[in-house]
Amino acid sequence: MRAIRVLLADDQELIRQGLRKMLDIEDGIEVIGEAADGEEALRVAGECLPDVALVDARMPRMDGVQFITLLSARYPGVAAIVLSTFDEDDYIFGALRGGAVGYLLKDCTPEELVDAIHRAGRGEMVLASPVVERLVAEIRRTPVAPGALPRQERLSAREAEVARLIAAGATNREIAARLLIAEGTVKNHVSSLLRKFGLRDRTRLALRLQDAPCLDA
Structure with a gap:
């Protein structure tokens, strides 16, 4: 079975290096590109067409929400997962409306991240528990x-x-x-x-x- 091809988009080089080292030892996952901002990530995505893009919510020049929105429009076959320290509503709802299939927080375990990448590669959605709670609260606030x-x-x-x-x-x-x-x-x-x-x-x-x-x- 072909490995899941992953693009890393995060403005912190240490974060990208850590993610690459962690994912490079995983069977069935291959990191095929990196980017330090949304504009670079969009260009790299067009060049290498990853299966999954692991995206930070806050990045210079073009943030994660803008990147995911454009990525989904141009390359709908790429599954985008936000990996962020921020669980603010604007980022969560903006990313999901833009086409993200997942939203994880950076305090997740390596096992949770690897599982999320595999699930996203299969077309499934992956959401951290706090994100699910935000979505439920939002739906309950919305009058029907x-x-x-x-x-x-x-x-x-x-x-x-x-x-x-x-x-x-x-x-x-x-x-x-x-x-x-x-x-x-x-x-x-x-x-x-x-x-x-x-x-x-x-x-x-x-x-x-x-x-x-x-x-x-």
């Missing part, structure tokens, strides 16, 4: 107008099945295997659910679906 959640009859039978599995934390691959459908078909259903619930990303969708009355048995 009556009728904002779609009723059962507005979802197809297959959409309802996919929605229940998303709420249970299943990945697209797991949903496809469970329902015996193509992974591409699952992605289409996820896009439809995002549109019907008026949400932008899968993480918010999963959290919203956990409390959706339309999914009650």
